[in-house]
Amino acid sequence: MNAKVKNHLVNIFGSQVSNERAINSAKTYPWWIALIMIILGAFLPVIPIMVTQGNSKGSAVVNGSTYGFDQHIATLANRIDTNGKYLFYTENNKLLAKKDGAEYKDTWIDAENSDNIPDAIPIDTYVETYYRNDTAYKRIALEVYYTDRVYSSKVTEYTVYNMLKAFTSQSYIVDTAEPVKYTGQDEYKESSKYTPSFVLLTKDSLFTYIYKTGTTTTGSYTSNGYDWANYKTENLMHDLATVEDMNADPLDANYVAGTLKNWKALYDKCFTNQKIRNFWMMSGLFYGIHLVLVIFMGFMLWLLSRGKNNPNRGLKVYTCFWIAGWICVAPAILAMILGFIFSIAQQVAFIALIGLRTMWLAMRQLNPKY
Numbered sequence: 001m002n003a004k005v006k007n008h009l010v011n012i013f014g015s016q017v018s019n020e021r022a023i024n025s026a027k028t029y030p031w032w033i034a035l036i037m038i039i040l041g042a043f044l045p046v047i048p049i050m051v052t053q054g055n056s057k058g059s060a061v062v063n064g065s066t067y068g069f070d071q072h073i074a075t076l077a078n079r080i081d082t083n084g085k086y087l088f089y090t091e092n093n094k095l096l097a098k099k100d101g102a103e104y105k106d107t108w109i110d111a112e113n114s115d116n117i118p119d120a121i122p123i124d125t126y127v128e129t130y131y132r133n134d135t136a137y138k139r140i141a142l143e144v145y146y147t148d149r150v151y152s153s154k155v156t157e158y159t160v161y162n163m164l165k166a167f168t169s170q171s172y173i174v175d176t177a178e179p180v181k182y183t184g185q186d187e188y189k190e191s192s193k194y195t196p197s198f199v200l201l202t203k204d205s206l207f208t209y210i211y212k213t214g215t216t217t218t219g220s221y222t223s224n225g226y227d228w229a230n231y232k233t234e235n236l237m238h239d240l241a242t243v244e245d246m247n248a249d250p251l252d253a254n255y256v257a258g259t260l261k262n263w264k265a266l267y268d269k270c271f272t273n274q275k276i277r278n279f280w281m282m283s284g285l286f287y288g289i290h291l292v293l294v295i296f297m298g299f300m301l302w303l304l305s306r307g308k309n310n311p312n313r314g315l316k317v318y319t320c321f322w323i324a325g326w327i328c329v330a331p332a333i334l335a336m337i338l339g340f341i342f343s344i345a346q347q348v349a350f351i352a353l354i355g356l357r358t359m360w361l362a363m364r365q366l367n368p369k370y
Contacts, residue, residue: 058271
């Protein structure tokens, strides 16, 4: 390694810890080297975000505690498949339905007399019976719906958006299957009512809301964006209720685990397009934020050197941008490392570290008392 190359490497790496080297390198090296460092410094902290988004799964909704959802959905999927009344199948990236062999859309009850009951009538409902002090109680544990309506927030129309609002706001009296009827004032405390979990199959999307047993608190749920583009089926419930080499028995823990695996595969495939969108949206968003932040730090260095008696008053604004480029790689590397170790640091580590690095340089090197 000749002396010239060695000197370049010393300046490049040394500028990450030496304020003087960073300033001198920004003044003497070509501008495009600082530009490369800005691009690299903005990109490195994004890598953990890209990895996190790339590894995200739609099945995360059922990876934690399911509050009985696994057993309930295994029962309903098997029952819907066995009854043969409803058939759900994909066509042209849409989920379509048939009822008794004829095209099925959805069924509605009279909204004016519904007493705040969700307008759609469920395809099937799992009513759970349980005992306390030798007394039998019932509650609605899970409901399955289908609609061909679109996702729209128009409040004057029956849409998927409004269905979700109705389902999530509907509650039942604890230890019963009786809906809470509102008379202008909520007569029931939160501890006296609960909201059932539900699966909403739509022509375009898949929604699942899992509530903690006997409460109105959401345990987990899917957001809008789970579509059918990557999932093909001729009989959805049959595919979900079928476990290879096993009889359909919702009371069998192995069968329940097998059906839950089928649902996880469904969630993962339906989440594919949303996963890609999240990947590019989050990566692009934070890459842009980091680029703007480095440029802003260069502008801050220029402002901090404007003091009347500051010997660095002669620094040009573009030189300060290049200084920010020369010092941003070390914070970027540290932010990347922290991002891999602590997921909570992925979005804030670089912002904090580049700020500290800039303030350190400004106070030590651009201070007229230095």
